[in-house]
Amino acid sequence: QVHLQESGPGLVRPSETLSLTCSFSGDFMSTYYCSWVRQAPGKALEWIGHAYYSGNTDYNPSLKSRVTISVDTAKNQFSLELTSVTAADTAVYYCARGIVGSTRYYYYMDVWGKGTTVTVSS
Amino acid sequence: DIQMTQSPSSLSASVGDRVTITCRASQSVTSWLAWYQQKPGKAPKLLIYKASILESGVPSRFSGSGSRTEFTLTISDLQPDDFATYFCQLYTSFGQGTKLEMK
Numbered sequence: 001q002v003h004l005q006e007s008g009p010g011l012v013r014p015s016e017t018l019s020l021t022c023s024f025s026g027d028f029m030s031t032y033y034c035s036w037v038r039q040a041p042g043k044a045l046e047w048i049g050h051a052y053y054s055g056n057t058d059y060n061p062s063l064k065s066r067v068t069i070s071v072d073t074a075k076n077q078f079s080l081e082l083t084s085v086t087a088a089d090t091a092v093y094y095c096a097r098g099i100v101g102s103t104r105y106y107y108y109m110d111v112w113g114k115g116t117t118v119t120v121s122s
Numbered sequence: 123d124i125q126m127t128q129s130p131s132s133l134s135a136s137v138g139d140r141v142t143i144t145c146r147a148s149q150s151v152t153s154w155l156a157w158y159q160q161k162p163g164k165a166p167k168l169l170i171y172k173a174s175i176l177e178s179g180v181p182s183r184f185s186g187s188g189s190r191t192e193f194t195l196t197i198s199d200l201q202p203d204d205f206a207t208y209f210c211q212l213y214t215s216f217g218q219g220t221k222l223e224m225k
Contacts, residue, residue, distance in 0.1 A: 037166075044209065044216055044217065044218045044219050045158075045166065045209055045211070045216040045219075046216065047214040047215070047216065058214075060214065061123070094165055094166070099171070101154075103152055103154070104152075104213075105151050105152045105154040105212065105213045106152070106154045107154065107213050107214070108154065108156035108168065108171045108211060109156075109166075109168065109211075110168050110171075110177065112165035112166055112167070113165060114164075114165055115165050
């Protein structure tokens with residue numbers, strides 16, 4: 001059974017970098033995408049991006065200039081970095097296992113972490 | 123980019139009712155639409171993928187249908203545990219959510 005757990009600071013200062021880690025156990029790596037999704041208070045889910053274990057990445061165009069997702073297979077972890085944060089980045093951040101296939105739109109998330117709340121404030 | 127329009131944004135119903143939630147895509151794509159249930163303070167839970175395939179362990183009162191640009195989630199015989207917010211997702215776009223409340 002796959003288990004995902006987010007970790008990282010709950011408070012980040014404006015203009016600084018948000019860094020989160022997702023630790024996983026169970027069947028994850030070789031055929032899945034390491035995905036990050038966030039949800040601002042009272043708002044809808046927003047896809048941040050994903051990374052494949054090989055290092056290939058894809059990011060939300062609205063965040064692309066500020067986001068890096070990387071995978072550490074040796075540690076069974078993947079991470080999210082979001083630079084130059086503002087109050088608009090305050091949200092619950094989820095990591096998830098992305099199921100992908102051979103066609104372009106074949107993508108959904110079947111296992112999610114519990115989420116971690118990040119507040120951007122001075 | 124694909125935009126997903128979900129309706130209604132909120133819905134009141136009673137135990138035993140049948141409810142339908144709709145998602146419309148801004149362009150016609152394949153049927154790789156997923157539906158999630160989210161309860162307050164919890165992570166989303168996958169209910170349905172590829173428009174109509176029920177995720178393992180999800181009760182059969184949940185069903186999905188649709189293709190191209192219009193998709194629906196139907197919950198038959200609503201149970202108390204079903205009152206939650208529901209999101210659709212197509213590729214990297216999510217709908218705005220439908221909050222299902224008890225009447």
